Amino acid sequence: xxxxxxxxxxxxxxxxxxxxxxxxxxxxxxxxxxxxxxxxxxxxxxxxxxxxxxxxxxxxxxxxxxxxxxxxxxxxxxxxxxxxxxxxxxxxxxxxxxxxxxxxxxxxxxxxxxxxxxxxxxxxxxxxxxxxxxxxxxxxxxxxxxxxxxxxxxxxxxxxxxxxxxxxxxxxxxx
Ligand SMILES: NC(=O)c1ccc[n+]([C@@H]2O[C@H](COP(=O)([O-])OP(=O)(O)OC[C@H]3O[C@@H](n4cnc5c(N)ncnc54)[C@H](OP(=O)(O)O)[C@@H]3O)[C@@H](O)[C@H]2O)c1
Numbered sequence: 001x002x003x004x005x006x007x008x009x010x011x012x013x014x015x016x017x018x019x020x021x022x023x024x025x026x027x028x029x030x031x032x033x034x035x036x037x038x039x040x041x042x043x044x045x046x047x048x049x050x051x052x053x054x055x056x057x058x059x060x061x062x063x064x065x066x067x068x069x070x071x072x073x074x075x076x077x078x079x080x081x082x083x084x085x086x087x088x089x090x091x092x093x094x095x096x097x098x099x100x101x102x103x104x105x106x107x108x109x110x111x112x113x114x115x116x117x118x119x120x121x122x123x124x125x126x127x128x129x130x131x132x133x134x135x136x137x138x139x140x141x142x143x144x145x146x147x148x149x150x151x152x153x154x155x156x157x158x159x160x161x162x163x164x165x166x167x168x169x170x171x172x173x174x175x
Contacts, residue, residue, distance in 0.1 A: 001045075003027040005062075005069045007053055007106060008076030012136035015039060017073055022046060029066050031076075051076075053102030063109050072110045074103045079142025081165075083158065086149040094145075134165060 004021045008014040009030035018030040022043055030040055031051035040046055049065055052058045053076045077099045080091065150158050 001025065001027055002070040003029065003066075003068070004071040004073060005029040005031065005066055005110070006073040006075055007031050007051060007102075009048075010034065010036065010039065012075075012138060013133070014073070014075040017075060018046075029062075029069065031062060053106055054097045056105065059105055059109050069110060072106060074106055076102060077138075078145070079138045080145050081139065081142035081162075082146040083150055083154045085154075086151055091145055091147075139165065 004026050006014050006018050006021070006028070009018045010032040014030075014032070018028050018040055021028045022041065022045060025045070027045045027047075028040075028043075029047045029049055031049045032039075033050065033052050035048045035050045037048050040048070047066075049062050050058065051062045078095060080087070080095050
């Protein structure tokens with residue numbers, strides 16, 4: 001039986017992905033920063049582990065506890081809905097620490113780079129996800145990080161982007 005490890009399973013795509021793999025009879029390692037057993041249906045095939053992808057000791061513990069896996073789903077991530085000009089470097093670092101270095105660290109710990117392998121894996125029906133999904137709480141977190149710092153000059157642009165996001169489209173197809 002195959003085993004999948006998913007990051008960021010407390011909500012959204014991560015939670016749904018964990019449910020979906022459970023329904024398909026996989027062994028599921030659902031990782032989240034604050035582990036909660038009650039979010040997923042009880043199953044002998046489910047393990048819930050604590051994992052913060054920005055914390056190398058947390059990653060090490062998960063690698064040791066998880067054992068061999070067949071699939072890694074790098075889902076954990078945070079959003080940022082603002083313009084670059086006025087974004088503090090602290091916020092930039094926060095986003096990169098989670099979305100970029102967290103993903104790289106997890107990938108390095110388990111397998112080769114998923115993103116760079118996407119092209120050569122496509123013929124085998126392996127695809128990267130997601131597009132845009134306004135129905136998760138991703139946008140709420142992204143807006144919180146705006147901290148009201150969009151300059152007036154960008155107001156029209158930002159409004160336009162939010163309108164597109166609301167319609168589930170931002171230059172690429174909705175998931
Ligand atoms: N929804 C969209 O429109 C959209 C668009 C582009 C990309 N994405 C990407 O899709 C993925 C899933 O997002 P979602 O839409 O399902 O949003 P979501 O509901 O906010 O889920 C994000 C998950 O990531 C977890 N997370 C955040 N920082 C973490 C960390 N340092 N270590 C481990 N887990 C962490 C969160 O856990 P906590 O509960 O601990 O915060 C949460 O479970 C993310 O990578 C996001 O960047 C989504």
